[in-house]
Amino acid sequence: MAKTLFEKLWSDHEIQQLEDGDSLIYIDRVFLHERTGSVALESLSSDGRAVRTPGRVFCSMDHIVDTLPGRGDDTLVPAGKAFIQSTRQASRQAGIHLFDVNDFDQGIVHVISPELGIVQPGCTLVCPDSHTCSQGALGALAWGIGSSQAEHAMATNTLVVKKPRSMRVNFHGTLSPGVTAKDLILHLIARYGAAGGSGYAIEFAGEVIRNLDVEARLTLCNMAVEFSAFTAVIAPDQKTIDYLQGRRYAPSGDNWGAALDYWCSLHSDPGATFDREIDIDCSELAPCVTWGTSPQHACEITGKVPDIAPGAGDTDHATWRRAYEYMGVQAGQPLRSLAIDAAFIGSCTNSRISDLRQAAAVLSGRRVAEGVRAICVPGSQGVKRQAEAEGLDRIFMDAGFEWREPGCSMCFFAGGESFGFRQRIATSTNRNFEGRQGPESRSHLASPATVAASAIAGHLADPRDYLEGKPA
Amino acid sequence: MKKFQIHRGVAAPLLRVNVDTDAIIPSREMKLVSKKGLSEGLFAGWRYTEVGGRTPTADFVLNRPEYVGASILLSGPNFGCGSSREHAVWALSEFGIRAIVAPSFGVIFQGNCERNGILPVVLDEAVVRSIAEQVEEDPQQCQVTIDLEHQQLLDPRGRQHRFEIARSSREMLLNGLDQIGLTLNRLEAIEKFEEKLRARRPWLFEF
Numbered sequence: 001m002a003k004t005l006f007e008k009l010w011s012d013h014e015i016q017q018l019e020d021g022d023s024l025i026y027i028d029r030v031f032l033h034e035r036t037g038s039v040a041l042e043s044l045s046s047d048g049r050a051v052r053t054p055g056r057v058f059c060s061m062d063h064i065v066d067t068l069p070g071r072g073d074d075t076l077v078p079a080g081k082a083f084i085q086s087t088r089q090a091s092r093q094a095g096i097h098l099f100d101v102n103d104f105d106q107g108i109v110h111v112i113s114p115e116l117g118i119v120q121p122g123c124t125l126v127c128p129d130s131h132t133c134s135q136g137a138l139g140a141l142a143w144g145i146g147s148s149q150a151e152h153a154m155a156t157n158t159l160v161v162k163k164p165r166s167m168r169v170n171f172h173g174t175l176s177p178g179v180t181a182k183d184l185i186l187h188l189i190a191r192y193g194a195a196g197g198s199g200y201a202i203e204f205a206g207e208v209i210r211n212l213d214v215e216a217r218l219t220l221c222n223m224a225v226e227f228s229a230f231t232a233v234i235a236p237d238q239k240t241i242d243y244l245q246g247r248r249y250a251p252s253g254d255n256w257g258a259a260l261d262y263w264c265s266l267h268s269d270p271g272a273t274f275d276r277e278i279d280i281d282c283s284e285l286a287p288c289v290t291w292g293t294s295p296q297h298a299c300e301i302t303g304k305v306p307d308i309a310p311g312a313g314d315t316d317h318a319t320w321r322r323a324y325e326y327m328g329v330q331a332g333q334p335l336r337s338l339a340i341d342a343a344f345i346g347s348c349t350n351s352r353i354s355d356l357r358q359a360a361a362v363l364s365g366r367r368v369a370e371g372v373r374a375i376c377v378p379g380s381q382g383v384k385r386q387a388e389a390e391g392l393d394r395i396f397m398d399a400g401f402e403w404r405e406p407g408c409s410m411c412f413f414a415g416g417e418s419f420g421f422r423q424r425i426a427t428s429t430n431r432n433f434e435g436r437q438g439p440e441s442r443s444h445l446a447s448p449a450t451v452a453a454s455a456i457a458g459h460l461a462d463p464r465d466y467l468e469g470k471p472a
Numbered sequence: 473m474k475k476f477q478i479h480r481g482v483a484a485p486l487l488r489v490n491v492d493t494d495a496i497i498p499s500r501e502m503k504l505v506s507k508k509g510l511s512e513g514l515f516a517g518w519r520y521t522e523v524g525g526r527t528p529t530a531d532f533v534l535n536r537p538e539y540v541g542a543s544i545l546l547s548g549p550n551f552g553c554g555s556s557r558e559h560a561v562w563a564l565s566e567f568g569i570r571a572i573v574a575p576s577f578g579v580i581f582q583g584n585c586e587r588n589g590i591l592p593v594v595l596d597e598a599v600v601r602s603i604a605e606q607v608e609e610d611p612q613q614c615q616v617t618i619d620l621e622h623q624q625l626l627d628p629r630g631r632q633h634r635f636e637i638a639r640s641s642r643e644m645l646l647n648g649l650d651q652i653g654l655t656l657n658r659l660e661a662i663e664k665f666e667e668k669l670r671a672r673r674p675w676l677f678e679f
Contacts, residue, residue, distance in 0.1 A: 024658060156656060255678065
């Protein structure tokens with residue numbers, strides 16, 4: 001029988017079907033970070049339980065760790081140092097892999113896991129972090145869990161999971177220059193709503209996906225959770241194989257060939273049926289940016305803050321009015337008229353080397369507008385080293401950007417460092433919720449190129465104006 | 473996880489509707505990298521006179537001398553609604569609460585209770601109110617007994633009230649198994665599956 005990619009991943013890891021539609025699923029890898037990892041590890045050991053296979057559990061310092069140059073365990077997040085130090089101690093005790101604060105491979109979990117080859121096609125990977133769905137980009141079944149479930153996964157190598165429904169999103173056509181994976185996902189969420197993927201495991205497919213490189217696919221899958229999906233997957237192909245070859249935790253020796261044979265079988269069979277299928281034509285798509293307080297409040301950079309849709313209910317009216325008011329925008333206002341106070345390039349969505357290259361292409365030989373605070377936080381030590389080898393750090397710093405140490409940084413406000421009160425931020429991150437990047441912060445989600453263009457212009461701007469060599 | 477079979481104890485009425493998990497443990501009270509050290513923050517907004525302070529509010533039920541040692545809470549509908557934070561259950565458990573009797577519960581909270589050894593007992597609102605009235609006569613003497621095996625609550629006047637609970641939740645609580653414990657009962661199946669997987673996809677087990 002024709003099977004979907006998700007069906008193959010699921011059935012290959014289903015140990016037993018339980019009552020009420022639950023399944024016992026085998027978990028190949030667990031990833032932790034210092035915000036929730038230490039609680040899970042300490043709780044496990046105080047219950048007298050061991051991590052069943054410590055060699056397959058990994059932990060990074062990313063959420064709380066400081067990103068200022070010269071950092072150590074001290075951090076601006078209240079009580080943050082305690083989280084960092086207890087994570088270190090608990091990780092050592094449990095015997096798991098730890099990528100410590102200034103380790104050679106430290107970085108954001110969803111950046112370093114693919115980078116080191118820890119996530120692989122056909123494996124199951126969980127992490128107490130909602131953006132774990134990013135890693136489905138390599139053809140893995142990867143999803144975010146809670147703290148207790150992390151304990152469960154570490155103690156048993158399994159989780160009890162209700163099987164989600166399946167959806168395929170087909171992206172057709174060819175992307176115009178300057179249009180990226182970030183624009184694709186913002187467009188999808190704007191069109192089908194932030195709850196559009198609720199209850200589904202989604203497969204991203206179509207010629208646009210095949211043409212995306214692995215890093216762009218990670219960006220796309222990263223925001224599946226903002227679409228409320230259980231997770232997202234993309235069928236592995238030659239690009240995936242080339243990406244993984246030679247990475248530290250990728251299969252080695254004879255295993256590499258055997259793995260390749262298996263990986264090549266990981267695709268939806270012709271005739272496989274999905275519970276839902278969506279088709280999107282991308283040929284006319286422009287760079288996108290959010291105007292409101294949900295990722296679904298997104299539209300093309302060339303457009304205006306939209307009016308409340310005719311026929312919207314009372315709740316929608318109230319939500320939209322609240323978003324206008326919170327963001328300090330009005331319906332009909334051109335997006336490019338919105339002056340920004342800050343620009344942020346980083347996060348598990350857009351902090352990879354390709355993201356930094358795209359931003360640098362816009363920034364090269366230009367300066368950030370006066371009064372704009374601009375920050376670049378590479379997603380990992382590896383990304384930072386590569387960027388510095390290519391001279392991108394100079395381009396960022398010459399343009400007036402701060403060049404930071406790897407981590408989640410100001411993607412969210414944890415009580416420590418933040419952008420200023422009611423500041424407007426062009427940001428390559430994933431959430432524009434109220435107060436997400438600081439007290440009453442006004443976040444506009446966009447691609448790294450769009451953020452870079454906005455930093456130069458001093459207002460939300462179209463990166464194509466800069467990429468095509470038009471006047472700065 | 474602590475087993476729940478038969479429990480007799482002092483019951484404290486907190487008859488409010490929609491007691492949310494923010495009220496059970498405010499986020500500012502989650503200061504430690506732990507599931508422990510949370511009981512001081514339990515109901516902090518109601519229990520203490522000021523934010524961050526530790527001066528007891530005299531009339532809050534858990535502060536009243538006649539309710540010392542309370543291990544059962546009686547409450548209104550939708551107890552434990554709101555945020556999924558498991559800290560709410562950890563705080564209740566550390567404080568010594570073993571069961572909560574209410575007409576209904578927040579779904580996630582209810583599951584968190586069952587995974588942490590606290591029995592959520594669902595009874596009609598009128599019955600909960602009646603039990604509260606009996607208890608209030610003399611809380612230390614008028615105790616409540618809950619028998620999970622027979623799914624019965626015995627009120628201070630000796631009347632029995634039957635309650636329903638999902639079979640798997642009942643098993644988990646009766647045997648003191650958390651979900652990890654339940655899953656470890658399937659260890660043989662897990663190991664068998666693991667061997668099969670290892671043979672077919674050895675590279676997943678390289679480290």
